[in-house]
Amino acid sequence: MASKQVPAVAVRDGIPTPTAVEVAAELPLTIILNDMEIGTVLCTPDRLEDLVVGLLFSMGVLSGTDEISRLDIDSTKGMAWVESGSYSRLSVQGGLKRYLPSGCGGGAGFYTLADARCQPVSSQCIFAAESIGQWMSEFNHGSQLYARTHGxxxxxxxGSEGLLVFREDIGRHNAVDKIIGRCLLDHLEAGDKAVLTTGRISSEIITKVARVGIPLIASRSAPTALALEYAADLGVTVLGRYRKSTFIVYTCPERVDLEVRGENGGAMSFS
Amino acid sequence: MASKQVPAVAVRDGIPTPTAVEVAAELPLTIILNDMEIGTVLCTPDRLEDLVVGLLFSMGVLSGTDEISRLDIDSTKGMAWVESGSYSRLSVQGGLKRYLPSGCGGGAGFYTLADARCQPVSSQCIFAAESIGQWMSEFNHGSQLYARTHGxxxxxxxGSEGLLVFREDIGRHNAVDKIIGRCLLDHLEAGDKAVLTTGRISSEIITKVARVGIPLIASRSAPTALALEYAADLGVTVLGRYRKSTFIVYTCPERVDLEVRGENGGAMSFS
Known part of the structure; x- marks a missing residue:
């Protein structure tokens, strides 16, 4: 259950009315990798397989689903057990201690690990601004859970077929990790895809997206300065503050086809 | 510098214009406690003293500013050095490994530690809905950095004197930690104060607020179900989805004076 009804008092224009409201569920999910406790993420209890796979990949602990020999999740207990013969080639403890701090924090250790393993995105894909606009429009109307819980x-x-995966989570990082996890589980080609998000784009989000090889991210929210430094280095196109056909292209604008109609009706290409 | 100008392309109704936009700065700040690396938080590089003190208190590592014998911060290097003779009474490594995951995650370890040290808020303070409304109005107009960066x-x-401390950060946890840190540094009485936030109210936010003894939190955003369980247990009043005089009281409504004028103009108290 991704949400829950709770009793509350709704106050409208100063008038209180006892009522029931729907709030987002929040599950502490502890991840055990080869009998070692990795940490606990607070998350929305759905699509936990996507979350665990995406998170371990984003952390640089695993480089693909073929490295996972077992993945069991008990959402009632809030436990995920992962077995892999490959994890030991990375200093998991060192990486995780500093990785998991995303949101509240993040780590120098994470950056080091991530940077060492994160190559610039090589995709030559060009995205039509019109397509991105259609995706964002569909995306913005996609969350029934947000409409019900505001949380x-x-x-x-x-991609070219429209929205392929849509995920929700109380954490903006988790929502992106769920996308990445599903992308890996379904062996989707990443180089011609875009990530859409409702959250702010911080440096860690850029590293996640670059690591899986996705060349473009768009958000209604804004990026940070460090995120843009990373995006420029890693060749990720960042679009932010998206409102209908009004938005800002922060990095790598060459990947967005901003062809617009000129006053005489002819095509006019921006470069 | 809490923000930075970057070159970008603004697209309005499909028309691209090269421009400069202001984005929020993002600093990785590594905290060293008694020569031991605690972790790294990604934060807005201002009021770092408040952040470090608030974070260490929220983590349960320190119980007050009198336990800190040294606090040096170098924002250029992104380093904070804290010395304390008291920290060893807690398992810092165990607590931190799982604490720092706030935002993206959070830890069973944190809960255990926090719960063990977190008593229900004992304040008998009653807040007038009208006062909270005035605070929220002032609060919502307070962030020039948000207006400039959207990030x-x-x-x-x-408190009774209005807004006493106002802090901003790229992380919703960090912003609350900065408030708590300043509250401790200035030795402010917590029992008659309220925390206002723009962020979602998750379980960790409730624990932070309860730990310092603040009885009420209000947000324009929504709480999670687990946050409300904690709030009910810890005696914290949660107000959410605040829009002018319209909001929801989720827990402990007895602490909010919802006196309203009846149709005949007389006072009418809700309880």
């Missing part, structure tokens, strides 16, 4: 972030994976 | 959260400490 979750959404993320989506988009 | 930060705000938090404030409010």
């Amino acid at each position: 979750v972030h959404s993320a989506a994976l988009a | 930060v959260h705000s938090a404030a400490l409010a």
Whole structure:
């Protein structure tokens, strides 16, 4: 259950009325990798397989689903057990201690690990601004859970066929990790896809997206300065403050086809 | 510098214009406690003293500013050095490994530690709905950094004198930690104060607020179900989805004076 009804008092124009409201569920999920406790994420209890796979990949602990020999999740107990013969090649404890701090924090250790393993995105894909606009429009209307609870972030994976994966979570990082996890589990080609998110774009979000090889991220919210430094280095196109056909292209604008109609009706290309 | 100008392309109704936009700065700040690396938080590089003190208190590592014998911060290097003779009474490594995951995650370890040290808020303070409304109005207009960057959260400490402390950060947890840190540094009485925040109210936010003894939190955003369980247990009043005089009281409504004028103009008290 991703949400729950709770009793509350609704106050409208100063008038209180006892009522029931729907709030987002929040599950502490502890991840055990080869009998070692990795940490606990607070998350929305759905699509936990996507979350665990995406999180371990984003952390640099695993480089793909073929490295996972077992993945069991008990959402009632809030436990995920992962077995892999490959994890030991990374200093998991060192990486995790500093990785998991995303949101509240994040780590120098994470950056080091991530940077060492994160190559610039090589995709030559060009995205039509019109397509991105259609995705964002569909994306913005996609979250029924947000409409009911006002307490979750959404993320989506988009491509030439439209929105391919749509995930929600109380954590903006988790929502993106769920997208990445599903992308890996379904062996989707990443180089011609875009990530859409409702959350702010911080440096860690850029590293996640670059690591899986996705060349573009778009958000209604804004990026940070450090996120843009990373995006420029890693070749990720960042679009932010998206409102209908009004938005800002922060990095790598060459990947967005901003062809617009000129006053005489002819095509006019921006470069 | 809490923000930075970057070159970008603004697209309005499909028309691209090269421009400069202001984005929120993001600093990785590594905290060293008694020569031991605690972790790294990604934060807005201002009021770092408040952040470090608030964070260490929220983590349960320190119970007050009198336990800190040294606090040096170098924002250029992104380093904070804290010395304390008291920290060893807690398992810092165990607590931190799982604490720092706030935002993206959070830890069973944190809960255990926090719960063991977190008593229900004993304040008998009653807050007039009208006062809270005035605070929220002032609070919502308070963030110039948000207006310029669209990339930060705000938090404030409010009391009978109005807004006492106002802080901003790219992380919603950090903004609240900055409030708590300043509250401790200035030795402010917590029992008659309220925390205002722009962020979602998750379980960790409730624990932070309860730990310092603040009885009420109000947000324009929504709480999670687990946050409300904690709030009910810890005696914290949660107000959410605040829009002018319209909001929801989720827990402990007895602490909010919802006196309203009846149709005949007389006072009418809700309980």
